[in-house]
Amino acid sequence: MYGSVMLLDVFRLAVLVAVASANIGLALVVYLRNSRNLTNRVFSAAAFVIACWLALDFLADQHAFSSNALLLRRANMGSSLTMGALLLYFALNFPQREERLSAAWHTYFAAGGTLVAITVLTDLVVSKVRVMAGSTNVVAGPLLPIYAIWALVGVASVVFILSKKYRRATYRTKAQLKFMLLGVALFALSSVLFGLLLPVLTGSYETGRLNMVSTLLLTGFTAYAMIKHRLMDIRLVVLRGAAYTILVATSGAVFVLLMTIMRASFADTFDVNSNALFFIAGLVVIFGFQPLRYLLERATDRLFFRRTYDPDSLLAELSVAMTSTVDLEDLARLIAERLSGKMRLTHAAVWYDSEHTPLMVSTAGQPSEWELKELRKLCERRQMIFSDELAAASQDAAILAQTQTRVLIPLDIDRNVIGALMLGPKQSGEIFTALDLQFLRILAPEAAISLKNAQLFAEKNQRVRELTALNQLAFALGDNIELDAVLNAALEQVVSVTKADSGSIMLLDKDGRTMMIQAARGIPADVVASTRTNVGEGIAGWVAETKEPLILVDGMDPRFKKELKREDIMSAITVPLTCKEKVIGVLSVNRKKSAEFFTKENLNVVTSFAGQLAVTIENAKLYGDLENTFMGTITALAAAVDAKDPHTFGHSNAVTAYAIAIAEKLGLSEEEVHSVRVASTLHDIGKIGIDGAILNKPAALSKEERSQINGHPTIGANILASLDFLQESVPLILFHHEYYGGGGYPSGISGDAIPIGARIISVADSYNAMVSDRPYRKAMSVTGAVEELKRNAGTQFDPDVVAAFLEVLKDEGHEQEVNLAGQDDGSSVRILRPTRSRTSRVAVSTGDGEQQKPG
Known part of the structure; x- marks a missing residue:
């Protein structure tokens, strides 16, 4: 008898050391996680007290300490009250204290402190103990009912407060409270199982000693909710827990059934050793365990993913779709729509760079330009950002809240951020879980590579368009020798290839100091007619004076900010038209409505256009001078004939x-x-x-x-x-x-x-x-x-x-x-070719023969 008690005590000691160490470890982890947070400190203290409570309970039952059994049991019960008070205080202040505690709570905690002192120092709660083999029984004092009532009120209060906060909580706090309530529920169930049901069924209270393991359910789930960056989906936890419970129970039942059958069928009949039968049954269970576990996991996964998404399937679907999509905007829209639909989000967006200009495709509204710039700054950290992990009062949290972004996932290639995924809240209101985090970490590099490939494809197409436009310009300029035709053809090509909203070509007058618009696109006719710009004045004048090309983006150059704002221009390129080191005018293109800014690549293209155009303008001018000379000559010849x-x-x-x-x-x-x-x-x-x-x-x-x-x-x-x-x-x-x-x-x-x-x-x-x-x-x-x-x-x-x-x-x-002059014969003008919008005024002789000078 004594040997079996000693063996049980060794087993209890091993379990105690493991459980107490785990509780102390959880206390340290939570405390070090954020030692300045009140709830972290209180939980750490509670977990430490739980370890002390378990140790005192063990010592009180040991024969070696029987002389101090009464003091140890009183200390054990006092630590139980302390543990309850700390857990209640934790519940009142989680996740952070909202208001000062009421007088009623102060009274309750004061009463608890008094009860602790009474329990430890007097016999009013525990009058004495009866030492038995391997345990001690408490003899109740007169205040034990008060002790029990205080403890029950505390437990009920913890459950009530956490439940109330859960109903009012949102997002991450709600998920944390789910895990805490699950821990409380499992702690309560295991306590009933080990402390009540099993002792009643077995007739032995020794199984109640295993109740210490249930404390890990309470501290473990609570600590996990406090320290884990991303929580697992609570439904998956419950389903997997149920699956493994069924698995263990089934394995045990199979083992017992096999042992029973083999003993009945083989042991007595064939005189087979029972150890051999045990070994065979064990092998059957071991080899059957893995397939059974796989089947149960598949069943729980199907049940779980019926209400959410399967990360593996979604990742495979997105990989195929992204690989086959090369258009940048289509790719961004595809990713946003698939993520929003499959993950059941309120919205999703993809921000990406197009010609070094940030653009966004969203399944909901678009953020403002300022918000997009701030989001881009956050992306430069190249870290996945969850809004629920940011301090509520921080500027980063405010930006994510304004754009309704719950997760910001930068997409970078070779440490260069090329875009980002922006995920809105889940439709269910739940947080993004560890499963989501794992999925997004795998998706992000694949999405970044796909976006980069699409960008390279777009850049290649843009280069092709630019070269094609340069060739077309060369042909157009070669086919035209009239100045107006040259200017209009060139401007049409430049505006088209740069995707500009407007553009103009200004040429210097003969005095070399004043410029006028000679060709325009997207500019009102009255502005074209009235514009006169002196060299050195404004954007065009500065370019003409310095002979330097200029690219302006969103009013960043303070010298020309007012001019851009007055013309409602977001981005502009102005380059000089130079021939033989002499400026003859300027070429300008502007973007007003487009969200894309001009880039250095656009500037290079416009500069190339300007180089060809300047030479052609000079040739057209020379041709015009030659033609004027020619027409003057033949007019003189005609006048000689008339003379x-x-x-x-x-x-x-x-x-x-x-x-x-x-x-x-x-x-x-x-x-x-x-x-x-x-x-x-x-x-x-x-x-x-x-x-x-x-x-x-x-x-x-x-x-x-x-x-x-x-x-x-x-x-x-x-x-x-x-x-x-x-x-x-x-x-x-x-x-x-x-x-x-x-x-x-x-x-x-x-x-x-x-x-x-x-x-x-x-x-x-x-x-x-x-x-x-x-x-x-x-x-x-x-x-x-x-x-x-x-x-x-x-x-x-x-x-x-x-x-x-x-x-x-x-x-x-x-x-x-x-x-x-006679009756109209009804004839009309038959246009031989498409009519051109051009007319000439003529002068005719009057009826009396007076000759008027032709116009």
């Missing part, structure tokens, strides 16, 4: 003005209009080879003289045939006296065989001749000339050209004369 006949002075200018207006009315191209301009100016150049006497003869011409006059188109064509740059105009000069119906000169061709330019000059020339004085007649009225054109439309003149010319006359204020 031979005082009656035809100014005739070439008038015909040119009419011809240009008709050509534009018919929608001819700029090149064709140019050919008409040159040909109409020089249409009578052949008269330079006709005797002036014939040209000025006041009487009718003889047949020979008429033949000489009719030869002037051929003479003019022969004069100009050797000039390559006039080859487009020569046929117009040669055939401007051909008749639409045939019978004209010099070739007698008809219809569409006559160049359209020649048909235009024919109408303009004939009309001006009719309304002008001649040596042999007076000028016709406008009405008479119009009647003549209508009458000969289809025979001498192209009907479409006549109709277009009549529209020109109406535009110039001769609608009444046109309408008076």
Whole structure:
């Protein structure tokens, strides 16, 4: 008997050392976690007192200390009250004291302190003890019921206070209280099991000594809730606990069943040793344990993940989706939507860099620009941040609260943050658990790699677009020699490739000190017309003066902050147009609405554009000067021809003005209009080879003289045939006296065989001749000339050209004369090519023959 008691005491001592060490270890961990926190200090004290309580209980039962058994038992019961008071004080102040304790609680704790002193120092609670083999029984004193009532009120108060706080708590505190309440419940159940049910069922109270193990359930769950960064999902804890309970119970039942069967079937019949049967049954249980554990875990996981998500499945799904998505915005949206939906979040967002500009895709609202900048600063720490781990009054917590972000996960590659995942609260209101933390830690690097690949893909595409645009610009500039066309084509390409909202090209005046807008996109016409910028003034003036390119972002340069704000510009690039080390203007592009800022890459592209553009502008200017010289020369030649006949002075200018207006009315191209301009100016150049006497003869011409006059188109064509740059105009000069119906000169061709330019000059020339004085007649009225054109439309003149010319006359204020010239035949202008938004004003002779200067 004594030997069995000694063996039990050794077993109890081993359990005591393990449990007490665990409690003291938990006390130290919680205390060191945050020694300045009141609840940490109180819990540590409570766990230490629990260890003392267990040690005193053990010592009081030992035969070696039987002489001090009464004192040890009283100290044991006093420490029990102290433990209860500390746990109650912990419950009142967790997670932090909200208000001072009421007088009632002060009275309660004072009563507890008094009871501790009475219990330890007097026989009013424990009058004496009866020492038995391996234990001691307490003989109650008169105040033992008061002791019990105080203790029961304390236990009930702990449960009530924690439950009340749980109902009012949110997020992490709520999860912590779940674990604490679970610990209290398990402590209570195990105490009932070891201290009441098993002793009653077995008839032995020795199992009650194992009740010390149940204290670890209380301190363990509470400490876990206080010190763990991320808590496990309480449902998984319960389900797994139930699964392992079933597993152990099933394994034990299988073992007992096998032993019973084998003893009944084999032991007596075959005289098999019982130790061998024990070994065989043990092997069966051991080998069956793992498959059974796997099946139970699978069953609990299916039950658990039915209400939440399976991290492994979600990770595999996201990996496949991210690998197959290369568009940056689509990738960010995919991650945000999958996380929000599968994790059952209120919202999720992905912040990423696009051309060094922070952008965000969110399943909810967008944060403000300031909030996004602050979030980016937090990401620079390159650490996962949970809002419930931050001090409530900190600025970091305030930023996360404003954006409703519960978890901020920076995405970095090679220590460079390229984006972040921003997760909102769970729809259930629960905290992010250890399972979520493990999942996010695995997901973050995969998401970072996918975003980086998408960024590289986007950058590659941008480089391709830029090179394509440069090539297109080179072609566009090569095809155009007119300055306006060059400027507009270049600006269109620059605005497109940089995704700008507006842009302009400003060129210096001849004085070299003032710049005007020569081409614009996205800028009001009145601003374009009124803008004058001196060199050295404003952004454009500074660039023109310093010859340095400038990139501005969100008003960061104080020199130009007011100008950007006035124009509502978020980001701008302005570069000088330099040719032969001389600034001739500036090129500017702006972003107003776009959230993306211009980058150095954008600046390099615009600078490359500007280099090509400056050279082309200079070439266009040189060509313009050459063309002006050319047009001045041919105008002088035409004037020399007109000077031979005082009656035809100014005739070439008038015909040119009419011809240009008709050509534009018919929608001819700029090149064709140019050919008409040159040909109409020089249409009578052949008269330079006709005797002036014939040209000025006041009487009718003889047949020979008429033949000489009719030869002037051929003479003019022969004069100009050797000039390559006039080859487009020569046929117009040669055939401007051909008749639409045939019978004209010099070739007698008809219809569409006559160049359209020649048909235009024919109408303009004939009309001006009719309304002008001649040596042999007076000028016709406008009405008479119009009647003549209508009458000969289809025979001498192209009907479409006549109709277009009549529209020109109406535009110039001769609608009444046109309408008076016979009944309108209902014909309309047939546009030969798409009409260009360009018109020319012409001047005509009045009915009395007064010549007006063409405009």
